[in-house]
Amino acid sequence: MFPGLMADKYPIWLDGEIVPYEAATTHVLSHSLHYGLGAFEGIRAYKGEDGRSAIFRLKEHVKRLFDSCRIATIEVPFTEQEICDAILHVVRHNKLAECYIRPLVWLGEGSIKVAALDNAVRVAIAAWPWGAYLGDEALERGVRLCVSSYSRIGVRSHFEKAKISGQYVNSVLAKREALANGFDEAILLDAQGFVAEGTGENIFVVRDGTIFTPPRGSSILAGITRDTLLTLAADAEIPVREETITRSDLYLNDEVFMCGTAAEVTPVREIDGRMIGNGRRGPIAARIQKDYFHAVRGNHSNHPEWLTYI
């Protein structure tokens, strides 16, 4: 077994029906495999203290999938409601109490010309158990980051608000570079040199009790976890400012944390060899992390609207 490979081969929802893991395939001449025009999501389900499992912010994720497809000029052959139902169906079918869910929309075989206006639009939804993306230890001890030599894809030629498959070459290369240099994760600056985000996470810094994060209008994915944390910070009466962040701000602060569906809320203990705060999870990161894990599990949460029970 290679590290990172799914532990078990769970059945997959493919174009309207559940098929065995081995049957969820596509042809080598699938258009998206060559040119990257596809869209995907990353969603999680958690089990609460009451024993019930729920998918976190399902509707928002499915809406973003359709928004990504709209930007990518892909017409999804299902409605948003049908995709929500399909996601619930595959999680129930696989009897998963806690899992990661990966919907993918892509163009199948047909024309291999660039425009490929008539190729079939395919949809798959996979779901499998998946622990902490950056490791269990990372959630407590924090991770070590580097500022990447790659810039975050620019707003002039890419779509920062869409999870379009081909755009992720940027993230894959930045992540590989960070790992090769001994770091856990990379932070990408935008074309102007301002802090954008991680390869699959949004970023927050804390200075003098205030949380700062790059504005929604910058070169960042409008993360659903980011939005969740902004709400949780407001609930906890922690001041938040959506503001441009420079590389100096990354080094000169009390705390840094990253967030994303996969990465959840992960503290940062070091950036480019500079220790952040006292080198461990700070009090605001700890508070936000605790509130986040309560919210996703529906434990002591004021936001039942975020949960779709399985």
Ligand code: PMP
């Ligand atoms: N930025 C990028 C580039 C991402 O791929 C992700 C993961 N979807 C995020 C941020 C975090 O987004 P979310 O909280 O919606 O998972």
